[in-house]
Structure formats: C-alpha cells, structure tokens
Amino acid sequence: MSLSALFSHDIIVWVILPILIFIGGLTYVSFGTLRIIFVARGKRLLSTLLGFIEVSIWLIAISQIMTNVSNIAAYLAYAAGFAAGNYVGILIEEKMAIGNLVVRIILTESDEGLKNKLAADGFGVTVVDAEGVHGKVKMIFTVVRRKDLGKVERIIKESHSSAFYSVEDARHVVEGVFPKLKTPK
Secondary structure: OHHHHOHHHHHHHHHHHHHHHHHHHHHHHHHHHHHHHHOOOOHHHHHHHHHHHHHHHHHHHHHHHOOOOOOOHHHHHHHHHHHHHHHHHHHHHHHHHHEEEEEEEEOOOOOHHHHHHHHHHOOEEEEEEEEEEOOEEEEEEEEEEEEHHHHHHHHHHHOOOOOOOEEEEOOOOOOOOOOOOOOOO
C-alpha cells in the first residue's frame, strides 16, 4: 500500500477527521465541565481562561463538521466526544480536589470520641446542641479540604458507623483549623 493511498481523501474524511473531532469534543467539554465548577467556586481568572480555550476548540470542531455535512462519522464522533468529555471533566476535577467542604455530622449519642479524633488529626471542630425529630442530638461541623474528605469519612465511620452526615461545597473559607500540609522532602 502506497503512502498516498494510506492518506487518501476518504481515510482523512472518514477516519482521521472523526478521531480529531472526538478528541476536540472530549477536550472542550472537559474544559467546560471544569469551567462551570470553577465559576461556582468563584475562580474568575481560571474559569475565564478555560472558557476561551473551550470555545476556541468548539469553533474548530463545529467548523469541520459543517464543512463535511454529509459525514455521519463526524457527527457520531462529536456526540461521543461530548459524552466522554463530561465524564473526563468530572474525573479531572475529583483528582484535582480543589476547594473546601463543610461536613455536618448529626449524632444521637456522645460526640466526644469523634470530636477528639477529628481534632487529633488537625481538623477544626464545632459542636452544637440541637433538637431532632426523635429528641436531642449533637451537630458537629468541620470545614475540610476536598482532598481530606476520605480521611474525615473514615474517622466518622470508625467512631460512629451509623452517624448521619452530609457534605457540601464551601465557596469561601477564611481562617479555620486545618491539618498541616505535608512538605515535600
């Protein structure tokens, strides 16, 4: 097979172009997913930069689809790249673990063990007496870095395996008590 036959017009239009469109869709939607997350967290500069890159890639991909209107493979590649981009964008954001979370733990029994374990691991803890449907409860609040959520959940499960807790994003945190960051050696 000659090199010119390998790169014939049909190979480019029906194979290479759809692959490039898939990669473009995956990339631009991943950036878009991250951009939306950063907008929600108030990261203006980063979300603006990602928006610029996202739209630039989208324009290139759409222009290629419109140039090759009869190419169903390009449409399918775009749809597949769009779907995959959502998934990949969320995975990237989870791995980056940027931001802080509020963990709210509600206990119907003593809170001292859990409170002490969280504090011993460097987490700030606030305990509030409250009233639930079935009587008095203790509410424990802690604000943690996203990357520390797994550690906090393990402490909760070890201390009170049936504890009710919820986790939500904290858009802005000032001061607080957090575990010391490990310094690279």
